[in-house]
Amino acid sequence: DSGVTQTPKHLxxxxxxxxxxxxxxxxxxxxVYWYQQSLDQGLQxxxxxxxxxxxxxxxxxxxxxxxxxxxxxxxxxxxxxxxGDSALYFCxxxxxxxxxxxxYFGPGTRLTVT
Amino acid sequence: AQKVTQAQTEISxxxxxxxxxxxxxxxxxxxxxxxxxxxxxxGELVFLIRRNSFDEQNEISGRYSWxxxxxxxxxxxxxxxxxVVDSAVYFCALSEDLTGNQFYFGTGTSLTVIP
Numbered sequence: 169d170s171g172v173t174q175t176p177k178h179l180x181x182x183x184x185x186x187x188x189x190x191x192x193x194x195x196x197x198x199x200v201y202w203y204q205q206s207l208d209q210g211l212q213x214x215x216x217x218x219x220x221x222x223x224x225x226x227x228x229x230x231x232x233x234x235x236x237x238x239x240x241x242x243x244x245x246x247x248x249x250x251x252g253d254s255a256l257y258f259c260x261x262x263x264x265x266x267x268x269x270x271x272y273f274g275p276g277t278r279l280t281v282t
Numbered sequence: 283a284q285k286v287t288q289a290q291t292e293i294s295x296x297x298x299x300x301x302x303x304x305x306x307x308x309x310x311x312x313x314x315x316x317x318x319x320x321x322x323x324x325g326e327l328v329f330l331i332r333r334n335s336f337d338e339q340n341e342i343s344g345r346y347s348w349x350x351x352x353x354x355x356x357x358x359x360x361x362x363x364x365x366v367v368d369s370a371v372y373f374c375a376l377s378e379d380l381t382g383n384q385f386y387f388g389t390g391t392s393l394t395v396i397p
Contacts, residue, residue, distance in 0.1 A: 170326070210346075211373060211387040212357070224382030258327055267380040268315060273327040 193261030305374030
């Protein structure tokens with residue numbers, strides 16, 4: 169158990185809908201990362217937050233947004249969902265803001281768009 | 283062109299054998315970062331290592347070792363005396379900067395260790 173929690177574990181929704189994925193980092197970690205793993209695109213880095221501020225941005229679609237709250241949990245919002253958004257979404261956390269240093273991953277949220 | 287190539291899609295070894303997972307990357311930058319991640323059958327990702335381009339020293343961590351060779355643009359990963367628990371998909375990745383928008387994963391190598 170990495171100490172990173174993600175909810176929900178599974179999510180099934182329809183095209184055009186909006187969902188919110190939630191991540192709680194390990195105690196003491198200030199950075200949160202989001203990744204997407206899909207059959208079509210493979211693994212992709214989406215975005216990183218450090219202590220509430222965006223620190224790094226990857227292949228995150230404009231339909232997606234994220235934020236990190238004062239209590240350091242993070243949410244990834246996915247809107248106008250398309251079939252291709254079906255994927256496993258991972259959250260990771262690390263103690264420092266240094267981009268891509270040692271990260272601890274959560275179990276992922278599996279999103280199915282029908 | 284692929285930024286990160288993991289040519290070995292699947293590898294099977296017998297327990298206690300050594301195995302090397304290849305990773306070849308492509309970049310014109312002089313400063314970049316290389317990574318390995320593990321994804322066991324349970325599905326969770328595990329961060330294994332980050333290496334920057336200025337540090338060509340090989341790294342060893344227990345049964346794991348990494349061989350970084352700039353001359354061949356490779357960052358290979360060796361597991362010594364493999365164990366069944368090493369069975370997983372292993373991903374190599376490259377980041378050309380720390381903004382995040384030039385971060386590339388390889389397609390992964392699926393390793394099966396046969397008892």
